[in-house]
Amino acid sequence: MSFLSFFLGEKKKTASVAKERLQIILAHERVGRNAAEPDYLPELQRELIAVIGKYIKIDPKDIKVNLERQDDLEVLEVKIELPEKADRPGKLSVQTG
Template sequence: MSFLSFLLGEKKKSASVAKERLQIILAHERGSRSDASPDYLPALQRELVAVISKYVSINPDDIKVNLERQDNLDVLEVKIELPEVSR
């Protein structure tokens, strides 16, 4: 790590930032939610569409976000259907 990057901080990759944000959201919601479906899922889905659209042209209906409870675990399932790349 250079001295300059120590002072200014290093730019994190967007994937690691998104992962950290998801962990924070899920930890917060896990502590304060009831058994009803969480209200943050539609916003999460819109944000995922926005981020993925920066890199790939996708249809917003091709991303599905679902949260299930399995025993003592909350499982966040994200299904993303990417278009085929013609070569």
């Protein structure tokens, strides 16, 4: 099963809510000897959201974060509900400088 079909399946369940959404999944699979190393995912997550905020206007209250761990697998899920289009800046006005 591909991620596309995974998300299409997820989508079906919430089809009644026609909101624009962005989801970021960070999955880190460590090999045994590194499993005890410090966890940088939460810090990385903050930076990733900052980068995405350059492209899309994000309201911090619309961000939901979920971190799951099992064995040597760590999955960080960030769900962002995007504001209605009227509230957003045009996507072409990206600041790249």
